[in-house]
Amino acid sequence: MKRRTFLQKIGSILAVLGVTETEWLSLGNRYYQALAQPSPRKLALLIGINQYPKIPALSGCLTDVELQRELLIHRFGFQGSDILTLTEEQASREFIEAAFWDHLGKQAKPGDLVIFHFSGYGSRVKLETSPDTIQNALVPANVSCEPQNDKIVKYILEETLLLLLRSLPTDRVTAVLDTSYYAPSTVLGLKSRALQESVGAKLAAEELDFLKQLKTQNLPSTPVVLAATSNPKQSAREGLFSGFSAGLFTYALTQYLWEFTPATTIQVAFSHLENSLYKLGSKQQAALLSSEKNQHVTSLLSADVESLSPKKREALNSSSTLQEKGAGVLGFPDDLKNQLLPDGIIGAQGAVSAVEEDGKTVHLWLAGLPSQVLLYYGVNSRLTLATGEELILRSRTGLTAKAQISKIDNTTPLQVGQLVQEAVRVLPRNINLTIALDTGLERIERVDATSAFAAFSRVSTVVAGEKPADYLFAKLREISSRYGLFSLGGELIPNTTGEVGEAVKLTVQRLAPKLSTLLAAKLWRLTENQGSSCLALKATLEIISDISPRVVMQCETVRTFKTETSIKKSVQTRLIASLPPIVPIGSRMQYRVENQSDRPVYLILLGLNNNHTAIAFYPWETPQEPNTADTEPLLKQVVIAPSETLTLPQSNTTSEWVIPGPAFFYEQQLIVSTAPFSETLAALNTAKYSTAEQGPIAPLLNPLEVAQALLQDLHNASALKTEINGTAADSYILDVNNWASLSFGFQVV
Template sequence: MKRRSFLQRIGSILAVLGITETEWLTLGDRYYQALAQPNPRKLALLIGINQYPQSPYLSGCLTDVELQTELLMHRFGFLASDILTLTDEQASRESIEAAFLEHLGKQVKSTDVVVFHFSGYGTRIQLETSSDTLQNALVPANGYQSETIVNYVLEETLLLLLRSLPTEHVTAVLDTSYYAPTTAQLAGSRIRARPELPEAQLAAPELDFLQQLKTQKSLSHPIVLSATSNPKQVAREVLFSGFSAGLFTYALTQYFWETTPATTIQVSLDHVRNSMQQLGNKQYPNLANEQKNQQAALTIENLLLDSNIGAEGAIIAIKEEGKANLWLGGLPPKVLEYYGVNSRLKLLTGEELILRSRTGLTAKAQISQIEAANSPQAGQLFQESVRVLPRSINLTVALDTRLERIERVDATSAFAGVGRISVVVAGEQPADYVFGKLPQTSSRYGLFSLGGELIPNTVGEIEEAVKIAVQRLGPKLPTLLAAKLWQLTENQGSSHLQVKATLEIISGISPRIVLQRETVRTLNTGTSLKKSLSSRDDSANRLYSALSTPTVSIGSKMQYRVQNNSDRAVYLMLLGLKNSSTAIAFYPWQTSQDANTATKPLLKQVVIAPGETLILPQNITASEWVISGPAYESEHQLIFSTSPFSETLKALETAKYPAGEQPIGALVNPLEIAQALLQDLHNASTVKAEMNGTAADSYILDVNNWASLSFSYQVG
């Protein structure tokens, strides 16, 4: 479509938005001027819509745009002038399509990099030309033109636009979904999907535009990353500490901050899925790509990463008196909320940033070791050095707003008697779980994940009193708090301990890989990781391509292959959660050789020498780990330290732990174990003496002395 005729077609809409044709042309010309810059250029069009006139407002789409902007600028080297954002009322259908043609279509050359992002509502519509199936569509800000005419951007239109770009470096991120469930959702849970309108007809200009695009030749094979992989899954927003964001966008951008360019996108999305699942959502991302040689093409080198060095964020401004404003988009989502004052971040040039305060994703820090010749600048990346966590972390339970007022009063009173529980109103503050009624039976209470999944074995009897329901849940809550505490140790991206763990099924001649995790901060280039993604990792990549939680069959024999590639001995603990309700642990017992001694086995430290590989549990207990039924979901946290887990083993020894044949079994005192674990990691830190200003009620964890890797799978 010619530029002038396109502008004539949308002139009335631009007028409503207060944009004259001359202003639009000037805007387009500004981007044309950048063509003289050396190739490859990097161009992005980012769309975020919170405010919809005819629909409930969303709250995280503008944050998504900010998350992507900071990532692209500081991690992938995009220029601010090459990133065009359309938000809220700016993001009409006409403006989105015009911006695509002007900002991308008119500028992109064969070596350029392109990123398109959309955060907002999605829906489905039935077209007259295709009455048998519903078509996926993005809902722009002016999506509802009248009671019967809708102004959607068809997913097919977007794909054709992406294919029209003459470069193979095209990536689209769609944080939306198309199916709106008819069942009631937990209050405070925002989903990015609107119900289809049975009588709706698509606006004629969109259909005309689609037909014109169909006549054009496809020039590229874009990579499309979607928030969901199942047509009936929903894309969710999550309320974090001080901000809301799309679950998928936050998890994706956070991982890309920390990772290195050798990782395939399938592997990257597996990490993203794991992060989303830890936040209580069974939302699996999806990958669409048309290239035949998919494994070679699908690396994040498709975005031409600006630096091989991973980071937790970047300096966004330098203030007076050695102060800096920081962007913390690379911190794991659960860690961010509790990232304490005096945490330390290190610039690649050696200066330290000491955290003084945090608001949402931004923070203020004091710069230490400043030298005039090497003064820090805005845009510099930083890496985590010391993590400070408060000792007084509670489990936060949100009360569903569909509860009656008297029910909320009774629940608040009852939870107050449990201890280490904070109660908030769903949707108003971040939470770990939601207490509410079953949608099918309003007279029964239960505990739900943030994604609305009922936690197993938390439902009471019909007509149960609220206080009784909370008292019944009381014994389970310390277990959930314990899991929260050990999940806060996760630092695969920032640890300086070079360790690697592979979850395997013992099968045939060689084990079959289920999941693999490796600290990436110790890899100076992509060479080591590229090597690890060849040969035996090919089977893992095939599993990753499904982009869903790996499933292990009942009766399978399992093992962890743990490699210590560092120059120091490391100690290992394995803790976990089964069905989000039962704590489990690996018990490193050794049976006494003296027949006259007590039969209860002794616990010992699990230590791995430098350069050695350990098979868990075989190398420790000489016993097999056989997966038993019935079906369940499992999360494991493998925690490594340069110092022994003395306090943790002491806590295990005082408990009446099961002395059975299975090396991985129930944990009877999980909260005590979690606190002892954090104390051991605190004791391993070598910087405690240097941080006298840090409050005594904090854990100080040094990335040089610990690593924590997360695994999740399901048994079925």
């Protein structure tokens, strides 16, 4: 769109507001400073809306803006003056469109990088020009034109936004939309960012006029748009974390971008995000929303995976399908990986946000820690700066923390913006499983549930939405006289429902084995440190075929990359096509684990199968005298020598790992340590297994005991526990130099 046309449009918007263009520019100075920057520049417009008139408030949109802003400044090298944020009542339709032109359109030049982010409600609206067509739209702060007339809405059509993005004079445009458009009649669990369509609502005439003008322009650029959901009926959810709320998609995305290196950031982000979102309690799947070059990929990503035919599922899993269409790895443009991160940037768990006057105490922003770890990240945890100084954590509230430099004689001044990397993780030993009681339960039902759950020693309850929780106890929507355990996103956990008409206490009592399993899984998830481990490890999950193995997912520690060449080589082998990774029932699977360090490492594998039952890899030792009667099976330590590769289970007919039904999510934690897993194997050996169960990956009968033994083994491997006085007795102390824990997740179909 020509500058004059844009100015005319902005002038009409400002006239409606009763503001002259000069006054608007003056007003804009209160939001940002337009500074001359060397080309290329990095510009961002971030929008977050929690409070809407006459609409239930959201909780995490302002945090999303903060997450993105801190990420762009400290991780991507943006200048704070080049980031404009519009929040709450500032984020009206008129101000959003005006700010888009004034901050982005007037300043961006060819080659500049532009980021647009929106967190808030989305909805659907019919167009008067085409009554049978329902379009997706973003809901600004001023929802309706007039308080007395809520049928004329000031939504921003998704089509309008895409055309605005295409109007910018640079090809380096990325938009992140943490919203959704289809609001189900009932929402169980996490709050949804989709507003119910208003019957008879009409779009404001000026929005239609603006769209009409945009359609007449030649807009050649193709933006990349990352959406929080891939299916129209999925809801973008927001969760309650450790002292703050945030959009699940924004939090998972920004946390991933903090930790991971340039070459691996975008290509594998969606597969990683799928795993992270599932752990946060939601099945929403991120998607590449629009790009003419990636139209084929968009259609696949927007499909409901479970409804695809086997042939289409195979197409979704095929790396060549994407590359034959010219979509690049994972359907992204080939140069997208270079758009965000500068060369040579390191992964981090956060950054220094402020330095106190004494020069020894700093405030930290810790958005790079995995969400499940952040909640329990304890005092005396240690982080290091690139300059070598070590910081000791003294307190933490939400995403912010206060730390002190460990050596008081250090003369290197601390600086705001310095990245911090995890060195020592301190976790409490008394971690409970937290169950949220759905607000849809009657008061007496909540009382009974609270009493019943209190009978379990390591289970606590909260009211849903008031404090962070792991799972949700609620009524089944189809049969209100049955109770069950759900993910925070409202998905029923297999084998957790009571009988019809059964009392709350009886249903809860039935959950005893499942609660123990879920707590165990929570504990071993706390070991995840792919972004911070200093052990060089690479693991590939493969489907075995008669021709050649097909890669499903690949993980590797990211602080151990040594050269740019090795990074690029890693990316070339990491062609994960499906989002999320999909494994058909009956597939034969194996892991290929490469120890790229200079030390031997020991290995253990734990997880939840698609029945939500605990499983483990059992390294059975062959008896010396196989003909001896009543020979008790033994487990041996799995050791991988330096620069060696181990395949597990071994590819032979006697130790196959075959994926059974049903269709559900499957997750595993692959953990290595520089010290033997002595207590873990001892705990595994205490369970009584029948001969039929002595497969390579089999049910874990005592998951909680094994998980506790695992943490103790990692604690024992740390040489620092004696240096942290008063902490070792009630905490686990884990040194990133001595362990690596990689998370794998895939959908069974």
